[in-house]
Amino acid sequence: MKISGKVALITGGAGGLGKAFAAALLRAKAKAVCLVDISSRGKEVAEDLRLQYPPSQVDFYHCDVMNYDLFKGAFDFVQKRFGAIDIVCNNAGMAASDHNVSGSIRTLRLNLEAVYFGTKLGMDYMDKESGRGGVIINVASMAAFLPLMGSMCYNASKAGVVALTKSAGVPEQYEMTGVRVNALCPSFTETPLLDTSSGLREMIAQLPNHPIMSPEYVAEGFQQLVENEELCGAVMRVTPQKGIEIVPNRRKDRNSSSKL
Numbered sequence: 001m002k003i004s005g006k007v008a009l010i011t012g013g014a015g016g017l018g019k020a021f022a023a024a025l026l027r028a029k030a031k032a033v034c035l036v037d038i039s040s041r042g043k044e045v046a047e048d049l050r051l052q053y054p055p056s057q058v059d060f061y062h063c064d065v066m067n068y069d070l071f072k073g074a075f076d077f078v079q080k081r082f083g084a085i086d087i088v089c090n091n092a093g094m095a096a097s098d099h100n101v102s103g104s105i106r107t108l109r110l111n112l113e114a115v116y117f118g119t120k121l122g123m124d125y126m127d128k129e130s131g132r133g134g135v136i137i138n139v140a141s142m143a144a145f146l147p148l149m150g151s152m153c154y155n156a157s158k159a160g161v162v163a164l165t166k167s168a169g170v171p172e173q174y175e176m177t178g179v180r181v182n183a184l185c186p187s188f189t190e191t192p193l194l195d196t197s198s199g200l201r202e203m204i205a206q207l208p209n210h211p212i213m214s215p216e217y218v219a220e221g222f223q224q225l226v227e228n229e230e231l232c233g234a235v236m237r238v239t240p241q242k243g244i245e246i247v248p249n250r251r252k253d254r255n256s257s258s259k260l
């Protein structure tokens with residue numbers, strides 16, 4: 001998809017990766033980006049980006065994406081304001097350690113349930129019937145493949161996002177909807193999330209040859225998932241060791257008459 005002139009909605013847009021994704025779209029001349037976040041910091045982030053990237057429009061919509069009706073309100077807002085939605089990024093996320101039961105349940109709800117809401121809403125608003133097609137990027141993590149110790153629900157939520165994205169992105173579905181759905185799985189990235197878990201930075205520092213990546217580098221992968229029309233149901237890993245790579249899709253090796 002050519003980004004120039006397009007309209008995007010990014011959840012968790014007040015945070016590290018969300019802001020970098022927004023900036024990447026704005027540099028590629030998106031018409032408008034709406035940052036959807038529960039933190040009112042999003043207002044300043046939107047203002048900052050608006051000043052940096054005229055004449056693109058940047059809005060902030062305050063919303064808890066774990067509430068389906070409130071999240072739908074964000075889609076209605078963007079649809080009404082700009083006439084269409086082309087790009088949805090389900091990025092809002094959190095992590096909690098295993099001994100924090102309520103935090104772990106919240107992690108599952110935000111990282112997986114709300115990504116289901118955003119994927120369903122993205123399809124409803126962008127499919128060929130109500131919209132003009134589009135692309136959804138769901139932010140998972142390398143934790144989907146290599147679990148972060150002591151964070152069962154974080155790891156499970158991210159593995160769930162990968163499975164959800166593959167289901168939503170099967171080619172047969174794309175033919176009906178015109179909406180591509182892809183997953184982005186970064187390794188450790190320099191954002192405020194790294195400071196929410198005690199001892200994490202020390203643990204990362206002990207990993208051999210494992211620098212923490214910049215949000216701007218991960219945003220390069222994000223931009224490829226948006227732009228490359230070939231990618232649907234794709235899972236992209238972004239790591240300091242191997243760079244930006246698409247995880248091979250086993251489905252392609254199967255007999256074409258198989259539905260699995």
Ligand SMILES: NC(=O)C1=CN([C@@H]2O[C@H](COP(=O)(O)OP(=O)(O)OC[C@H]3O[C@@H](n4cnc5c(N)ncnc54)[C@H](O)[C@@H]3O)[C@@H](O)[C@H]2O)C=CC1
Nearest residue numbers: 012014015016017038039064065092093141188189191193
């Ligand atoms: N930083 C890292 O090392 C990595 C992060 N990720 C994923 O990237 C995504 C973005 O995280 P970061 O930018 O790193 O963290 P962050 O903490 O900077 O950003 C998360 C954003 O989500 C927002 N948010 C939290 N609860 C919300 C809710 N209920 N409704 C709406 N917004 C809500 C926060 O206010 C914040 O702005 C997350 O899904 C995270 O799991 C994936 C791999 C690595």
Ligand SMILES: CC/C=C\C[C@H](O)/C=C/C=C\C=C\C=C\C(=O)[C@@H](O)C/C=C\CCC(=O)O
Nearest residue numbers: 095141142143146147148187193197239240241
């Ligand atoms: C508090 C939350 C903190 C961090 C969030 C983040 O999403 C968690 C990540 C968890 C695990 C990351 C593992 C990363 C591994 C690597 O980047 C590389 O070691 C992987 C490179 C190659 C793997 C070998 C292979 O399978 O090919």
